[in-house]
Amino acid sequence: QVQLVESGGGLVQAGGSLRLSCAVSGSIFSIKAMGWYRQAPGKQRELVAAIPSGGRTNYADSVKGRFTISRDIPKNTVYLQMNSLKPEDTAVYYCNTETTAGGSNWGQGTQVTVST
Numbered sequence: 023q024v025q026l027v028e029s030g031g032g033l034v035q036a037g038g039s040l041r042l043s044c045a046v047s048g049s050i051f052s053i054k055a056m057g058w059y060r061q062a063p064g065k066q067r068e069l070v071a072a073i074p075s076g077g078r079t080n081y082a083d084s085v086k087g088r089f090t091i092s093r094d095i096p097k098n099t100v101y102l103q104m105n106s107l108k109p110e111d112t113a114v115y116y117c118n119t120e121t122t123a124g125g126s127n128w129g130q131g132t133q134v135t136v137s138t
Contacts, residue, residue, distance in 0.1 A: 023048050023049055023127075024046060024047070024048040024049055024050070024052070024053060024119050024121065024125075024127040025046070025047045025048045025127070026044055026045070026046055026117045026118075026119065026127055026128065026129035026130075027044070027045045027047075027129060027130070028042060028043065028044050028115065028116070028117045028129040028130065028131060028132040029042070029043050029044075029045075029132060030042040030043050030132060031115060031132030031133045031134045032133075032134070032135070033135045033136075033137065034107055034134075034135070034136055034137070035136070035137050035138075036107060036108055036109055036136055036137065036138055037106060037107065038107050038136070039103070039104060039105045039106075039107065040104045040107065040134060041101055041102070041103050041104070042058065042101065042102040042104070042115055042117075042132060042134075043099055043100075043101055044056075044058075044099060044100045044101070044102075044117030044129055045097075045098065045099050046098045046099065046100065046117075046119065047098065049121070050098055052121040052122050052123060052125075053075065053119045053120070053121055053122075054074065054075050054120055054121060054122050055072055055073065055074040055075060055077075055119070055120040056072070056073050056091075056093060056100045056117070056118070056119050056120075057069060057070070057071060057072035057073065057091070057117075057118045057119075057120075058070045058071050058072075058091060058100075058102045058115055058116070058117060058118070059115070059116045059118055060111075060113035060114065060115045060116065060134075061113055061114050061116070061131075062110075062112060062113040062114075065113075067116070068082065069082060070082050070085055070089065070102065070115070071085065071089055071090075071091035071102060072091070073091050073092070073093055073100065079091050084110075085104075085111075088104065088105050088106045088107075089102060089103065089104050089105070090102070090103040090105075091103075100117065102115070104134070107134075107136045108136060109136045109137070109138050110136075111134060111136050112134060112135050112136050113133075113134060114131040114132065114133050114134075115131065115132050115133075115134050116128050116129055116131045117129040
């Protein structure tokens with residue numbers, strides 16, 4: 023089992039920056055990919071960025087060039103650096119891991135609100 027705890031959300035003006043963190047614990051050896059998703063009111067949850075183990079990062083077209091996903095292996099933490107934020111980035115952001123056994127784990131979510 024993998025446990026995820028997100029932090030770093032908040033209220034920011036358009037054009038500002040935030041960095042989300044996701045602390046990972048538990049069966050870390052079983053993780054094959056980590057990612058960030060978001061869900062805005064009335065919309066489906068969508069992939070924002072992903073970082074597979076040993077693979078290339080990938081991003082939603084809407085955040086390319088503005089967001090960066092990274093991981094600190096010794097700290098068991100994955101980050102999402104968000105720059106040039108827009109009001110349409112407002113959502114609850116969730117950390118996700120996929121395991122080699124085919125399982126998926128989610129954090130509790132952290133609210134990001136971008137004001138005009």
